[in-house]
Amino acid sequence: MKIVLDSVAKGPRDTALPATSVVFETGQAALSRAETEQRPTVLGLIASGRMRPDSGTVTIDGRTDFGAMRRRIALVDAPDVCEPAPDVTVAGIVAEELMFAGLASHPLAVRRRLAGLGAAEYARFAIGTVPPTVRIRLLTELALLRTGVEGVVIVSPDRHGGDPVEWWRFARELAGRGIAVLVVAGDASAAAIAASALVSRQFPAEEDASAPQTFDEDPGRDDTDDLFRPESGDLIVENS
Template identity: 35%
Template sequence: MLTTHQLHIDGRRHTLLPATTLEARRAEVLLVQAEGQERRTALALALTGRMKPTTGTVAMGHDDSMASLRRRSAIVDSPDVNAPEHHLTVRSLAAEDLALVPQKFRDRTRPTEWLVKNGFRDILEKWIEEVDPGRLLHLQLELALANKDVDIVVIDSPDRHTANDENWLPLLEQLADGNMGRGPDTHADTPPRPLTVVAVVGRFPDGWEGAAETAGNAMAVPAPLPPSLPTPLPTTTDDDGLPPGPDDTGGLDGGEPGTEPLETVEQLDTEPNRAPEPDACDVPDVNEEELPPAQGAGTQNAKEGEER
């Protein structure tokens, strides 16, 4: 079983791999979705002990030794790492990969014989760019299994070659079940060789119901912010620093402190042209004895005749 805990890798200018925790079991295919080719390759290298993580751990069972992980794992078809170059022939690819197998076996230095025995006679003389992607992936998986110490196989971005998942997913399931790597020299009584298989992909295949994880799944989630409270209104203060009292508010009309309230409509004079009635106290007192006697109508007429 292959496990990682908070596996994190920093690059020169940015994070290559955010914190990732996963568990891959024997005889099953684990798909790990990661954004970007750099991130997928960094994860594939770390899972096979070929890149040291900045923080976190990766272990095979209870063994966290990077040397043991490198010895018992294989990385397949990783761009700029060990992906087959197009200028090579199939024979040249087989010769290079077989030469890196640490154990000695009969066809280690005879790539042509190995290709024929393992069913690749039809593409023996072809260039890498001429081989169907599914067929080329099958060849790389068989070459990885030539190393009998391998228990973990990590495939880097198998979905980058084709949009058809049937070209690579059944091969990985066959690899995990232990039904691959059984050449014609394998004895009939030899038990299957189930493996731990991890594929780092750009997207999950449609309808995939197997084991699946996402790179960065162990990133710390920020705590939710507390609910915002209403902003209190500013409070005015008197010169002494205390809030204003009820007598300083300027009355019910909301005026400034210390001002008189405005008159209402009922208080306004609706007949401004009418002279004000004099007050009783403003009339001077007159003595009736000092008044001249009233003249009658006859006396007034006599005076008018004399004037004529």
């Protein structure tokens, strides 16, 4: 599966989202930069087929089919759209997602699912209080339980704090499982991830040799017009 957003824009004079181009596909983790409160969600909605742009084109496997995108791409944790209320318990969220996926959602099933995800200790926590990477992993893994989902668009994980390198590592793990992954985050997170990748390149013994990467050679450079397209899919950075 390959999703291509070509110069998509939204709103009067492109105020909701300026012209943005993004590519993400099966087996690759892509990072798209979007700043301001509204733009990450707008981009996430368009990239998952849930909103049509005012200009530009969106294709899935070379054709325009928003219905197929909605069926095959899960939108994860988008502010004001699909983020869970901060006071809902983790167990409650798991039960609801299991039900949506057509799976058993009784308390034992919830406990087993949380144990399988390594998050059993957070069952009684409000989702707004769990560590950022735990939250992102949990919500994404639950979204992938739904029938037909082959890709995910994770919106603004950096708004929860924590180290962006950690959730980026998880995005790469997902891609390694054959999932198409797009993460929409801010410039600061993109710079931190690029800097970490550069360090890993300079000290390769500390990096997992089984996870090939493409690095931003100059994290301080304005990459507005650059699109890094690695053969095996680890880092694509766009600036919107």
